[in-house]
Amino acid sequence: MTVVTFIIHFVLIFILALGIMVLSALIFPFAMRRIWGFIGDRYGPNRVGPQGLLQPFADGLKLFIKEDITPSKANRVLFAMAPAITFITPMLTVMVIPFSPGFTIANLNVGLLYLVAVGSFSILGLLLAGWASHNKYSLLGGLRSVAQMVSYEIPLILNIIIIGMLVGSLSLDDVVGSQGKVWYIAVQPLAFLVFLIAGMAELNRTPFDLPEAESELVSGYMTEYGGLRFALFAAFIEWGEVAVWSMATSALFLGGWRGPFGGNAGWLVLKVLVMAFFVIWVYATFPRLQVDQLMAFAWKVLIPISLVNLGATGLFIILMPDNFLLPIAAFSWVSVVLLVALFPGLLRKALLRKRLRQMENFKLETTEA
Amino acid sequence: MESPVTDRSLAEDLRQRFGGAEGAEAGVQAEAGRDDAFWVRPDLIHKVLAYLKHDIVPPYSMLFDLSAIDERERVHIPRSAGGFTLVYRLLSLEGNRDVCLKTALGGEKPTTASITGLWPAANWYEREAWDMFGIGFDGHPHLRRILMPPTYEGHPLRKEHPARATDMPPFELPEAREISEEEALQFDPGEWGMKRHGRETDFLFLNVGPQHPGTHGLLRIVLQLDGEVIVDAVPDIGYHHRGAEKMGERQSWHTYIPYTDRIDYLGGVLNNFPYVMAVERLAGIEAPERAQVIRVMLAELFRIASHLVWYGTFAQDLGTMSPVFYMFTDRERIFDIIAAICGDRMHPNWFRIGGVAQDLPRGWEKLVTDFLDYLPPRLDEYDRIVMKNRIFRARTQGVGSYTLAEAIEWGVTGPGLRACGLGWDYRKKRPYSGYDQFEFDIPTADHGDCYDRAVVRVEEMRQSLRIIEQCVRNMPGGPFMSDHPLACPPRKQQTMHDIETLINHFLGVSWGPVIPPGEAAVAVEAAKGLNSYHLISDGGTMPYRVRIRTPSFPHLQMIPLICRGGMIPDLLAILGSIDYVLADVDR
Numbered sequence: 033m034t035v036v037t038f039i040i041h042f043v044l045i046f047i048l049a050l051g052i053m054v055l056s057a058l059i060f061p062f063a064m065r066r067i068w069g070f071i072g073d074r075y076g077p078n079r080v081g082p083q084g085l086l087q088p089f090a091d092g093l094k095l096f097i098k099e100d101i102t103p104s105k106a107n108r109v110l111f112a113m114a115p116a117i118t119f120i121t122p123m124l125t126v127m128v129i130p131f132s133p134g135f136t137i138a139n140l141n142v143g144l145l146y147l148v149a150v151g152s153f154s155i156l157g158l159l160l161a162g163w164a165s166h167n168k169y170s171l172l173g174g175l176r177s178v179a180q181m182v183s184y185e186i187p188l189i190l191n192i193i194i195i196g197m198l199v200g201s202l203s204l205d206d207v208v209g210s211q212g213k214v215w216y217i218a219v220q221p222l223a224f225l226v227f228l229i230a231g232m233a234e235l236n237r238t239p240f241d242l243p244e245a246e247s248e249l250v251s252g253y254m255t256e257y258g259g260l261r262f263a264l265f266a267a268f269i270e271w272g273e274v275a276v277w278s279m280a281t282s283a284l285f286l287g288g289w290r291g292p293f294g295g296n297a298g299w300l301v302l303k304v305l306v307m308a309f310f311v312i313w314v315y316a317t318f319p320r321l322q323v324d325q326l327m328a329f330a331w332k333v334l335i336p337i338s339l340v341n342l343g344a345t346g347l348f349i350i351l352m353p354d355n356f357l358l359p360i361a362a363f364s365w366v367s368v369v370l371l372v373a374l375f376p377g378l379l380r381k382a383l384l385r386k387r388l389r390q391m392e393n394f395k396l397e398t399t400e401a
Numbered sequence: 402m403e404s405p406v407t408d409r410s411l412a413e414d415l416r417q418r419f420g421g422a423e424g425a426e427a428g429v430q431a432e433a434g435r436d437d438a439f440w441v442r443p444d445l446i447h448k449v450l451a452y453l454k455h456d457i458v459p460p461y462s463m464l465f466d467l468s469a470i471d472e473r474e475r476v477h478i479p480r481s482a483g484g485f486t487l488v489y490r491l492l493s494l495e496g497n498r499d500v501c502l503k504t505a506l507g508g509e510k511p512t513t514a515s516i517t518g519l520w521p522a523a524n525w526y527e528r529e530a531w532d533m534f535g536i537g538f539d540g541h542p543h544l545r546r547i548l549m550p551p552t553y554e555g556h557p558l559r560k561e562h563p564a565r566a567t568d569m570p571p572f573e574l575p576e577a578r579e580i581s582e583e584e585a586l587q588f589d590p591g592e593w594g595m596k597r598h599g600r601e602t603d604f605l606f607l608n609v610g611p612q613h614p615g616t617h618g619l620l621r622i623v624l625q626l627d628g629e630v631i632v633d634a635v636p637d638i639g640y641h642h643r644g645a646e647k648m649g650e651r652q653s654w655h656t657y658i659p660y661t662d663r664i665d666y667l668g669g670v671l672n673n674f675p676y677v678m679a680v681e682r683l684a685g686i687e688a689p690e691r692a693q694v695i696r697v698m699l700a701e702l703f704r705i706a707s708h709l710v711w712y713g714t715f716a717q718d719l720g721t722m723s724p725v726f727y728m729f730t731d732r733e734r735i736f737d738i739i740a741a742i743c744g745d746r747m748h749p750n751w752f753r754i755g756g757v758a759q760d761l762p763r764g765w766e767k768l769v770t771d772f773l774d775y776l777p778p779r780l781d782e783y784d785r786i787v788m789k790n791r792i793f794r795a796r797t798q799g800v801g802s803y804t805l806a807e808a809i810e811w812g813v814t815g816p817g818l819r820a821c822g823l824g825w826d827y828r829k830k831r832p833y834s835g836y837d838q839f840e841f842d843i844p845t846a847d848h849g850d851c852y853d854r855a856v857v858r859v860e861e862m863r864q865s866l867r868i869i870e871q872c873v874r875n876m877p878g879g880p881f882m883s884d885h886p887l888a889c890p891p892r893k894q895q896t897m898h899d900i901e902t903l904i905n906h907f908l909g910v911s912w913g914p915v916i917p918p919g920e921a922a923v924a925v926e927a928a929k930g931l932n933s934y935h936l937i938s939d940g941g942t943m944p945y946r947v948r949i950r951t952p953s954f955p956h957l958q959m960i961p962l963i964c965r966g967g968m969i970p971d972l973l974a975i976l977g978s979i980d981y982v983l984a985d986v987d988r
Contacts, residue, residue, distance in 0.1 A: 072726035168607050172629070172969070238720065239792055248615055248969050319792045320720025322970045323629055 045137055049123040053272040057263075058088045060271035064312045071316040088267075098259035103166055106256065110164035115257070115264040118157030122269070122276040124150045129279045130208045132289045132297040143204035144192050147280055148185070151234075154273065155181045158253050161265070165256035173252025176323060177236060183330040184233040184240075190338035191227040194220060194345050195284050198360070204280075208288035215287040219357050222341050222364040222371070224285045226334050231277050233326070235270075238315040240326060271308075278307035341367070411457075411500065412436050418452065419445050432479060438501040446504045447514050450489060454519060459496035462809050464516075466490040466933065466950040467526035469534045472505075474560045475939050477918040483507035485536060488935070488948070489516075490922070494809060494823065497830050501922070512537035515544075522812040525958045533558035533646075543593065548639040548987055551585045557647055564651045588623045593635055595625050602627050607969075611640045615718060615973045618983030622960065622972070629968045634961040642987040649947030653913030654680055655754060655889040657944070661934075662748035664949060665985035667710050669703040669739070670696070671927040673752035675934040678833065679923040680754045683916045683938050684887040690877045692756035693834045698769070698872035699742070699751065700834075700925070701865040705776070706735045707928035708858045708865075711980040715855065716787050718977035719796050724787055731779055738768045754914060755888025760881045769873050773866055780862060788859060794852060801963045801975035802850035811962070812955035815930025816857040817979065821849035827926035838875075839868050851978035858980070887914040912942045922948075929953055929980055949988050953981035 062077070066084070069076025078084035102111055128143040130136040140146050155178055162174015196202050198219065199210045207216075217224045233240035249255070254265040282288050282303040291299030321329065344363050348356045412431045419428035419441070428445050432438040441449050453461040470486040472478055483505035492499045506513055515538035516523045527538045528547040535556035538544055546553060555562050563569050574582075590597055590606060597604060605628075610621035619640030625633040645664055649657050661672040674696060681688060688696070709732045713725030736746040741762055743749035751758050787793055803813070805821040818825055824843040828836040844860035846853030882888055886902075891909035895902040908915070918940040924933035930952025939945035956979050964972045 068722065072723045073730055074726055168605060172607075238722070241720065248973050250614060316723045317786075318721065319716065319790060319796060320970075321792060322796055323968060325795060 045127070048137070049126050052126055052275055053119070053123060053268050056271040056275040057092075057267040060274060060308055060312075061091075061267050062088045063308070064315065067309065067312045068316045071313070091267075092263060095259055095263040100259045100261070101256075103256050105166040107164040107166070110160045111256075112261075114157045114161035114164060115261050115269070116157075117160065118154045118269045119264055119272075121150065121154040121157070122272040124153070125276045126279070128204050129276070130205050130283060130288050131300060133295050135297075136205050139203060139205045141201070141203050144196050144202040144207070147204070148189050148192060151280075152181065152185055154269070157269075161257070162253040165253070167256050169249045169251075169255045170253050173249045173255070176249075177253060179323075180236070180240065180326060181234055183327055184230045184334070187226050187230040187330065187334040187338045188234060190335070190342050191220075191223040191230070192284065194223045194338075194342055197342075197345055197349060198357070204283050204288075208283050208290065211287040211290060214357070215285065215290070217285040219361045220285070220341075220345070220364050221368045222337070225368065225371075226338050226341070227281065227285065230330075230334055231281060232311065232314065233330070235273050235277055235311070237274070237311050239318040239321050241315075241320055274308055274311055275304055278304040281307060337367075337371070412439070414457070415439060415449065419449055432501075432503070437499065438503065441502050441504050443504045443506060443513050446487075446489070446502065447516060447519065449502060450491075450516055450519055453491055453500065453502075459493050461491035461493040461496075461500055463492040463494060464489070464520040464522050464526070464812055465492040465499060465931070466935070466948070467516075467523055467530065468935070468948045468950075469530045469536055469558075470937065470946050470948075471534060471558060471560045475937075475945055477939055479920075483511070484509070485511050485534060487513065487530065487536065490935075490950075494825050506536065510535060510537065512539055514539050515541040517541055520810065520812075522810065522955055522958060525954065532556065535559065546639075548642040550582065550639070552582055557644060562647075564647055588635070590625065593633075595633055599627060599632075604632060609972075611637075616976065617714060617981070620957075620983055620986075624969070624972070626969070631964050631967050631969070631972060634964055634972070636957055636960050638957065638983070638986050640987070641983040643984075645988040646947050646949055649944050651943060653942050654916055654944065655913045657947070658752065659748065659750040661949075662750050663984060664951060664988055665707075665927060665929065665932065665953070665982050666747060667703075667707040667982055668928050668932070668985075669706070669747060669749050670699045670743075670751055671703050671707070671925065671932060673750070674700055674834075674927075675923045675925045675932055676936075677752045677754055678925070679921040679934045679936045680916060682921040682923060683919050683936060684754065684885065684914065685917075686755045686883050686885040686888055688756050688834070688883055689880045690835070691879045692881045692883070694872050694876055695757050695761060695881065696752060696834050697836065697839070698869055698876075699739070699749070701868045701872075702735050702738060704865045704928045705862050706732050706739075707980075708862050709735075711858060711928075711977075712783065712787070712855075715977035715980075716793070718973045719793060721787065721790075721793070724783060727779070727783065731776060734772055734775065738765075738772060741765065741768055753882065753889060755883035755885055756881050761876075766873055766876075769869060773870050773873070776866060777863070780859065784859070788855065796970065797851035797855065797974050797978065799848070800851045800967060800971050801978060802848055802853075803959065803963050804849060807959075807962070808849065811959045813930070813959065814952050814955075815926065815928075816854055816861065817849075817930065817956060819843065820846045820853040820857045822847045827924060827931060831924075833923075833925060839871050841865075841867050851974045854978045854980075887916065889914045915940070915942055916944075924950070927952060929982070929985065930956065951985045951988060953979075953983075953985040957981055957986050 062084070065087075066076040066078075076084070077087040080086040080090045102108055125147060127138045128136065128140055128146050158177040159174045162170045162172075162177070165171070195207060195216060198216060199207050201207070254262060257265055279300060282300055286303050289295045289297055289300045291302075341364070345360055348359045348363065352359060415429045428442050429449060430440045432440060466488070467490070468488050470488060471484070472486055473484045485506045487504045487506060489502040489504075490499060491502070504513065513536065515527055517527065518540070524542070525547060527541050528544060530536045531538065531544050532546045532548050533556055545551065549557065566572070588606060588608065595604075605626040607624040607626055608621065609624060610616040611619045616622070621637040621640065623635045623637065624631055645660055648660055652660065658673055658676065661676045662669060664672045709728040713728030716724040739749055740746050742765060743751040743758070803821065805823055808818050808821045822845055824845045826843045827833070829843055841864045844857050844864065846856045882892060884892055886905040886909070889909055891906045893906060896906045897903070916938040918938050920935070920937050922933060922935040924931045931950070932952060933950040935948035935950065936944050937946040960975065960979075964975050967975070
């Protein structure tokens, strides 16, 4: 490979990754406002251009011409670096996603590992943003997001491992390739559910949007950001991550680019749109969890379920190395049905803190102190 | 109409215990012509209050209001004993009676003993009296300004303080002053007896507000945090203070009505209601039956409107993004009716002394009945979206709870009180404006937490619909304004036939009504709790003193108590569930 081809490749890949980010920033925030508007019995932005389609451009222009403010006591370098670091994360993650048959930017044989490792890079950016802003709300938001993302990364990884075990490979190309007969959502609905929930938390979406909980922390880690940097956080990064996460979920569970009539990138796009719609739908519907409930949910519900599922999957693979899909599917479906039936009780136990007792303990502690 | 409570035995009892000498030296003396109001010698007030709170059966366990009167310019002084009068109003929920204690304070800088040891709720009331009148309270833990900025000079409700901006030098805010004002607002934990460091941690002091998306207005709460756990909180109010009580002293009885609209700006006519009833009691006017039923109907419509706003914003505080839009849409439907009847939406300015401004418009029944059909299914749907949502319940059940005893101790009224299991509603206990003619239930709940307060409010909306339906079915005919000469605006029909009516009309229109001297305190069950107007007439065209006792003020004072040990999200749930309006707190 000569230097020239390398540069050409690099530029093309960069344009593709950036294109995905820009497209998600153009499409999703606007779609969210219209869909949320529809759900909320109102219009949403519909004045700029036909059906308000030019709204994202108007918003972008507005944010672009705003004054770029850095708080006087902020750490200037880190403050500027934070959005950049977070911005790069989804662009890097997109490298291992198979877009269509035979087209993956980098078909790594450790693709799943790469997905996890690079994906968690964005935590750093959020923490930096929270820390560098020199604002207590930002700091609390940053800390919340770190605690949340570190916790939810575990069920996420556990379920990625399950898929890796089913495929017998860590390459995402192989993952999609092996879903020719059946998508893994049909084999492992339990893993899919947990992955979906943990993913929503990883993306800081409702009902896990605590780091930027408006009524509590104003805007969390992005409170002090304005203008273009705010746009980076609020539109590009948030929704770019949604897009990339949807692609990864599609590849892992929904057959990636596969579809009923041959496979191509169109199916992937469709799946991404459906997933994004799901995210928006949940946003418009559910209240927000509380920090302690959020943690309890990860550690007391999602991680045990994932561990059991992981163990069972491994057991079936060892016991029936030739034909393990069917028993695993049976196990997973039965668990899902059981969980759905038992879920209310389970959730209540995990979430409803014994608050009064807790408050009493608190009072005791303070009097002791 | 609220009937004055007769309790001969209380007067006897107090005179025997604390009476002592006769005349000006008497320890306790019933006010002339009243048996639920007593003048108490300043040195005895603490003892009398303690006696009424603890030793009497049934006890007067709620400090309903504490305010002052500047008597120095008053002509009809009931008892000439000093420049200022402190007014303590107690409420006995069990006995359904109240008592008013007054104590006369002399001198330019009067002081008296604080009763914060007796009622913690007296804390803010005494600070307000200090702020507004310059009355000192010995033994008060933090006697500092509460409504006015810390740098303010003077005490606004004193009679010598100018009532108009034009009586004062122009307001200027040069940069130096801006800086010094901001520095004055800096929070110093030491002043509040807070430590900066715990045993193992440093506390984080978080300034929530005055501009914050979660505080529903200009409220500032300084949180002492250990991680995200709230160790203590200090609410700072006054950012929405407009001097409504002072304005009352220079508005005619009639022209003050629109100002009341803006006290609890979600409550609309629920503010007009106690004011006009108090004036009517002073003037001896009885509103005609039709006016009374119209008043009830509008009051209940506004109760629903206010609760709908609370419902939506509460859900939004907890992170549900859509219900607030549904509920504001429903509220618009109420405002369509209100606008058709009153001509305005949030500030209807509709009740008048002696009745209401105009008769109901043609076709009002259809508007109201359509709404009665429209809302119940929506409320059922909201139950499914909000109240039954598991996350919502996990966020609100067991959060911000207080016991019934605490509620009474801190002066909580309205849904917050009924959520503790006591079905105490003014509309049932002291029916006014014909509420005794209506069938409706008083919803209660048992735990006194955020969820139960929500349950009570949601059910109250259904009960209000019942009342409105009965109003529509049984709307009486007849006049909508009293013929009383002091009713305002006065009736004009007879003016060209009868010189007496002509004179009254002329005076009523040019001066406004001249209300005979006296005192009246009337409370109504407003959307947020007991809303009471205590009016003092000195026989003029303007009130001598307007005291507005709003429910939100004591409710907000409780915040530190109920949020300690919770987390920041709990605080938001608590703020949402209290349902306050900052304009109602600061007046």
